[in-house]
Amino acid sequence: MSQRQLHLGLFLFATGYHPAGWRLPEAVADGAFDPEFLRRVALKLEQAKFDFFFLGDRLASAAEEQFTFPSQMVRLEPFTMLSYLAAATEKIGLIVTVNTTYAEPYHVARMTASLDYLSRGRLAWNVVTGADPRAALNFSREKHWDNAKRYDYADEFVDVVKRLWDSWEDDAFIRDKSTGVFVDESKVHAIHHRGSHFSVLGPLNVARPPQGQIPLLSAGTSERSQELGARFSSAIFTGEILLEEARRFYASIKGKLARYGRTPDELFIMPGLVPLVGRTQEEAHAKYRELSSLLVTDFNLGPLSNRLGIDLSGYPLDGPLPDLSLSNHPGDKARRLVELARRATGHEDITIRELFHYFAATARGHLLIVGDPERIADQMEEWFVNEAADGFNICPPYMPGGLDLFVDLVVPVLQRRGLFRTEYEASTFRGHFGLSRPENRYAKRTALQGAAE
Ligand SMILES: Cc1cc2nc3c(=O)[nH]c(=O)nc-3n(C[C@H](O)[C@H](O)[C@H](O)COP(=O)(O)O)c2cc1C
Structure with a gap:
């Protein structure tokens, strides 16, 4: 078996993670809405063989955030941005954030499956239930639901989406010009879901996505979020700044996996890291x-x-x-x-x-570390070998220079140490993380149900 290696992604803050990052003379301050800037960033990540480009999302804004987090105050809608970047890139994984509290599973299954096609299997979904309570006021509600209700809803939501993705078996399409049969109806499945929050008949109106099941990611801190992550996620984003706490979190999450019939190598723990790199x-x-x-x-x-x-x-x-x-x-x-x-x-x-x-x-x-390339690589290695992290969600403090320095100076050090890939071995999100493509849950069942629908 090959040596365990780091996974690296970009957590995009277009004006940098540091609240004043955009004020540096060399920083680009208006990249968030500039397709050329975004394309350049994504290509830089591919040059460095990063695993993914990740875009967070919130459903509310306020002008006073300009002094604390201008990057989150205004930005592009994730599906729109990532569709564009899917066309501009070839290998890098793309992570879209969708908040389940203000969405419908059929829509989300459809949009994610579509983007998985357009990116040729490079999509992952960051499942959030909404860190920002102000969102309620933008969606005709008086109040943001409490943690329990949001995660009850999210659990059922995710389950419905996953079943919708499977509603067409991989070999359902015959497209036989001589007989005129386009699809084998026995391989198409309504999901007949009737739960506490959703009633969804199915099937989805998009064929099974290229990755079969699009990988899920999550980032909550509550017990319910950790359970959701242990059950469904391929990666969990965290925000620890102390090694001991990160190790505890790592061990605790990995320890929950067996309950869901999963093994520790199916879930990657990725803390955020803000590297301020100098020569x-x-x-x-x-x-x-x-x-x-x-x-x-x-x-x-x-x-x-x-x-x-x-x-x-x-x-x-x-x-x-x-x-x-x-x-x-x-x-x-x-x-x-x-x-x-x-x-x-x-x-x-x-x-x-x-x-x-x-x-x-x-x-x-997120952990901010300041140093030369060797020193930053040392700290990453320390967290990695001590099982505090399987990789990092890199948040450059300013853009694009903060990212360029990390890619040009730190990544080669990690590669020299054998800690990071020098070439892509795969071209799907699952492939980058060594995750196999799951079988369709309906494929093994008799075709009778599908034929009757
Ligand atoms: C790295 C990271 C990224 C996150 N991205 C988002 C996001 O884009 N949108 C969002 O609503 N919440 C985001 N969150 C917040 C979490 O999803 C979660 O709601 C928050 O940590 C509160 O935890 P809880 O939901 O378990 O109560 C993020 C958290 C972390 C650590």
Whole structure:
């Protein structure tokens, strides 16, 4: 068996993951709506042999997000963007995000199957139930459902979609010009679904997608989301910043798989990673400091105080950090955060302002590491060999330069170490992850049911 290797994807934030990424002189600030920019990014990923291009989605927006997360404030609709990129690329996997809370399974089965065809088997679906409660107000509802209802709905939703994908057997199409028989009706199946939330007859009006079953991904943190992931997902996106916590999460999720008749190598854990790469350590730290100086913020220390377990009000912003043993959090969580901030800043005696800069840059939960290519590769390797990650969802801090540096300088180091592929061995999403194509659930059953429909 070949050596276990990393999987790498891009988690696209068109203006960069860092809230001030777009303000760097060399950054492209308007790439989100520019097809040429998006195409160039996707081709760069293919050049690096990345596994996938991933686009998140939210169903609400507000102008004040400009200072915290401009990339999420406005962006293209995922199916539309990825259809375009499917035509512009050949190998890279494409991950579309669909929120089940505000959708219908028949629509989603149809759109995903269609895009799997247009990409020749390169699609995966990031199943979310909606991190943004404001979406309710855009979909004629008064309230975003609670976690239990969203995941009850999502469980049934996903089950219906998966059955719809199977409603046409792979060899249902005869297209015999001499007899005039286009399809073998015994190989076409209505799904007759009647559940708590959906009633769907089927069959789908798209043939079985090229991958048979389109791989699912998920990214929730709640127990219900983890169960959904353990049951259905081929990959789980996470946002840990501490190695020990990431290892715990990894072991916990992999431990749930047996319950669903699955093995640990069928599910890949992919934390986000924000690599701020410089040719040298000093260059990387200088870029980090430049980004920090560009943050637009009122230095509200409330959230950081909560995170540290120390009330920072009353401490001077440019003074030293308080004694971390004052933290009312158990364990050494506060100390770990400070350690990461010190490493990013490049010196030990950081101020509260500098800690705030690190916190603001990582408030969305992904690990920011600052360094030269070897140092960044070292940290990736450490997480990989210690079973904290099977790969990473790369979130460049600014675009496109932050991605280019990672691809041009870090990927070759990973390849030299045998940790990452140097050529594609497959051209489907399943293929990149070594996942086999599942058999159609109806194929083994008698053809009687289908013939009667
Ligand atoms: C890497 C990553 C990507 C995510 N992408 C999205 C997204 O695009 N849209 C969304 O609504 N939620 C997204 N989420 C949020 C999760 O799906 C989930 O709703 C959130 O973590 C809250 O967890 P829960 O749903 O288990 O309560 C993402 C989470 C992570 C860690």
